[in-house]
Amino acid sequence: MEYRGASAYNDDKFFENYINRRNREESPNNIIEKPILLELIGDIEGKKVLDLGCGDAKFGVELLRNGCISYDGVEGSENMVREATKNLNKTEGKVHLSSMEAWKFQTENYDLVVSRLALHYLAELKDIFQEVHNSLADNGKFIFSVQHPVLTSSIKSAAASSSKADWIVDDYFNSGKRVEPWIDKKVVKYHRTFEEYYQLLKLVGFKIEDIREGTPRVEKFSSESEYKRRMRIPLFLIFSCEK
Template sequence: MEYSGSRVYDDHDFFENYMARRHREESPNKVIEYPALMTLLGDVREKTILDLGCGDASLGEELLKQQCERYVGIDGSQNMCHQAELKLKGTKGSVVQSNLESYGYPSHTFDCVVSQLVLHYIEDLDHIVKKVYDTLKPGGEFVFSVLHPVMTASFKSMTGKKTDWIVDDYFQTGRRIEPWIGESVVKYHRTIEEYFLLLQRAGFTIQGLREGTPQRENFQHQDEYERRQRIPLFLLLSCTKK
């Protein structure tokens, strides 16, 4: 069975295995992607923030600790929304269960829209980016991370702990099927150039780009740090609404 979007997280076994992997001590999400994302986000005090594909709202919990004015998370998974509601209880945060395509983006509402490792699951990303542009206030920021295109490019997938990576079919963009945590998951490959042009067409001004360069102080083990120096796992972009 192939899973698209967030549906896979409502499979109980997949959800449990994913959460264990996502929150393990040296998860690449934790030690590579998250520090780079927070650098691009900068000071969030008094900002209203929309989180696309919020998962269990771990990011929202941190942004609220950093005194953002209001946080709204969107996720299509019932399991994820339940976890997010538990995290956000008693805070200025809330969660909406909806897929990103169907959510009603209110115009000129948010100071910042953020998304962690979600947009490579979206087929019609142009539509989402235009909605993001509309929901931001003038001067608002869009900051997101995706799997690096060298990771999504190849049709040839490998399971287990990799010691080498296949980079192939880079300019053949579009749908990919990847075996992940025992299931087949649909992703969409785009080049770095395509992400850049997509944002530019929507009217955004690109402000920053990161590839998640590993920082030694974030790793407990030298061998894992050295392994993560070999290939970029993440692409992060920040842009502003004119």
């Protein structure tokens, strides 16, 4: 069975395994990706935020604590929405059960749209990018991360080992569907080249301000061997764009 979009997280066992994996001490999401996102976001005081594919909304809780005045999380998994609702309890944040494709974007409503490692689950991005652009106020920002294209290009490495020491990059310029073994399930992702992401953003009118590939920072690691392993290949591709 192949899981698409957020559907994998509605499998209770997969969801439990994911949460445990995501919250482990040296999760790359926490020690590589998130610090870069927060740096690119900068001062969030007084801003309205939309989070596409918000997961458990812990990131939203952090943004609210840092001063954003409203937070809307969009999430397609019922299990994730329940978790996000608990985390956002007693805050100004809200979570909405919806796929990104079905979400009704409000025009010129947000100062920041953020998405963490969710957009590579979508078969088509142009319309979503256009909706995000329309939903931002003037000078609003769109900051998002995806799995790096050198990883999505081929599933051969993922199929060989869950703790890889070497990586295979293949079929790089053949964009499209990939079925990746992940946490004992088959999960559908969509590979795009670095160039394709960049050109789609330009096409809908974004100005690309910054691009990062998640260079590991040694001070974030307690294990020297894990730091050296993470220095070998990029896990993330992160864009900061302005309307």
